[in-house]
Amino acid sequence: MKILLLGSGGREHALAWKILQSPKVDKLFVAPGNAGTAVGGCVNVALKADDFEGIKRLVLAEGIDMLVVGPEDPLVKGIYDYFRDDTELSHIPVIGPSRAGAELEGSKDFAKRFMHRHGIPTAAYRTFDGTQLDEAMSFLETLAPPYVLKADGLCAGKGVLIVPTLEEAKQELRDMLGGMFGQASARVVVEEFLSGVECSVFVLTDGKDYKILPEAKDYKRIGEGDTGLNTGGMGSVSPVPFADEEWMRKVEERIIRPTVEGLASENIDYKGFIFFGLINCSGEPKVIEYNCRMGDPETETVMLRLKSDIVDLFEGVAEGNLGQRKIQIDERHAVCVMLVSGGYPGTYAKGLPIDMSGVQAGANTIVFHAGTAFNADGVVVTAGGRVMGISSYGSTQNEAMNRSFAVAEQVAFEGKYFRHDIGADL
Ligand code: AMP
Ligand code: GLY
Numbered sequence: 001m002k003i004l005l006l007g008s009g010g011r012e013h014a015l016a017w018k019i020l021q022s023p024k025v026d027k028l029f030v031a032p033g034n035a036g037t038a039v040g041g042c043v044n045v046a047l048k049a050d051d052f053e054g055i056k057r058l059v060l061a062e063g064i065d066m067l068v069v070g071p072e073d074p075l076v077k078g079i080y081d082y083f084r085d086d087t088e089l090s091h092i093p094v095i096g097p098s099r100a101g102a103e104l105e106g107s108k109d110f111a112k113r114f115m116h117r118h119g120i121p122t123a124a125y126r127t128f129d130g131t132q133l134d135e136a137m138s139f140l141e142t143l144a145p146p147y148v149l150k151a152d153g154l155c156a157g158k159g160v161l162i163v164p165t166l167e168e169a170k171q172e173l174r175d176m177l178g179g180m181f182g183q184a185s186a187r188v189v190v191e192e193f194l195s196g197v198e199c200s201v202f203v204l205t206d207g208k209d210y211k212i213l214p215e216a217k218d219y220k221r222i223g224e225g226d227t228g229l230n231t232g233g234m235g236s237v238s239p240v241p242f243a244d245e246e247w248m249r250k251v252e253e254r255i256i257r258p259t260v261e262g263l264a265s266e267n268i269d270y271k272g273f274i275f276f277g278l279i280n281c282s283g284e285p286k287v288i289e290y291n292c293r294m295g296d297p298e299t300e301t302v303m304l305r306l307k308s309d310i311v312d313l314f315e316g317v318a319e320g321n322l323g324q325r326k327i328q329i330d331e332r333h334a335v336c337v338m339l340v341s342g343g344y345p346g347t348y349a350k351g352l353p354i355d356m357s358g359v360q361a362g363a364n365t366i367v368f369h370a371g372t373a374f375n376a377d378g379v380v381v382t383a384g385g386r387v388m389g390i391s392s393y394g395s396t397q398n399e400a401m402n403r404s405f406a407v408a409e410q411v412a413f414e415g416k417y418f419r420h421d422i423g424a425d426l
Pocket of ligand 2: 232233294295296297
């Protein structure tokens with residue numbers, strides 16, 4: 001079969017790597033992809049992931065049999081519905097939820113109300129718009145610091161503020177409702193701060209049944225010891241030690257099952273990944289956020305640990321018989337270390353050549369490209385803040401870490417930075 005994968009990050013390179021291992025796949029297209037997805041049986045197509053008409057033309061011209069959606073943007077914009085409602089496309093399965101399902105990520109207020117309706121544990125909250133400034137200020141006064149303010153809509157990962165004092169929280173909330181993130185912060189969720197260690201849990205669902213993928217922990221801050229600015233993610237590890245059988249049983253009973261059943265009971269079409277951003281509050285899992293896609297850089301470790309044929313699972317999603325498919329997990333540990341551009345997550349240069357000549361990656365290490373591209377001379381250059389994810393297997397976490405750190409040292413580009421403490425806290 002022929003598959004089209006949308007997206008261009010490390011997540012998509014990891015999905016492409018996994019999809020290409022399937023004997024069911026004849027050809028994989030990635031739109032737009034990166035310099036890593038342009039090789040090894042993959043074809044990049046210069047199309048934006050939200051150019052629905054361009055995607056339709058490509059799908060029809062190439063006879064594509066399945067669409068797999070990496071990032072949230074096309075899902076929140078309704079690519080699933082676009083395919084479902086188009087007579088020429090409706091027979092082609094889309095792995096990813098409908099627009100209504102993607103609201104779990106596209107609207108924080110929708111997600112909170114959904115959790116409330118289905119009794120799913122999460123932080124206490126209220127949502128306010130610009131007409132409720134006084135009420136919002138009074139609500140803030142009832143909370144203990146620090147204060148958590150979330151723009152309702154998508155803000156490319158920048159819409160959550162954690163503010164230490166009441167004074168600052170009031171100011172930030174006024175600014176958010178005043179248009180700090182445009183339309184995305186026309187409504188703001190104000191919620192209770194939860195403390196604990198975070199863990200990302202992923203399922204693939206056909207809307208009835210679900211398969212739980214390996215969990216992972218990502219490292220969001222730029223600096224070692226989890227300091228400095230938030231980033232898209234500086235690395236990930238899987239498995240996560242505290243996510244043991246007992247904890248995962250709570251996650252499944254209290255969070256995963258009520259979510260999948262809740263979507264079905266509300267007639268929300270959901271055939272794709274659900275990403276549960278969880279926090280471990282003294283042994284009790286709570287939901288920090290939902291995403292309607294896989295995580296990045298979590299995918300760069302989760303895919304290493306998925307032994308099953310992912311395309312077989314996708315077919316189960318498409319045919320609505322996921323319950324009959326088997327999922328097998330690799331017992332080994334996986335660690336991903338992200339190489340980023342100097343200056344990231346602030347301003348950084350692009351177009352710097354990447355020298356891989358010193359790289360000696362054994363069979364246990366996979367180099368996933370993220371922000372990379374070919375320049376006019378065909379040289380692989382940096383093209384984003386997060387440049388490459390170095391993912392390794394190990395029989396222990398330490399072994400996997402050391403393999404990734406060794407290769408992280410060997411890749412060379414001007415300004416390269418990575419955290420040397422990925423996994424060190426666990
Ligand atoms: P999000 O953009 O929703 O992923 O939120 C960004 C980060 O903010 C999360 O990964 C958490 O680290 C943190 N965060 C969000 N909500 C809360 C909360 N209620 N309590 C503590 N930390 C939070
Ligand atoms: N790693 C967090 C995310 O993908 O949103």
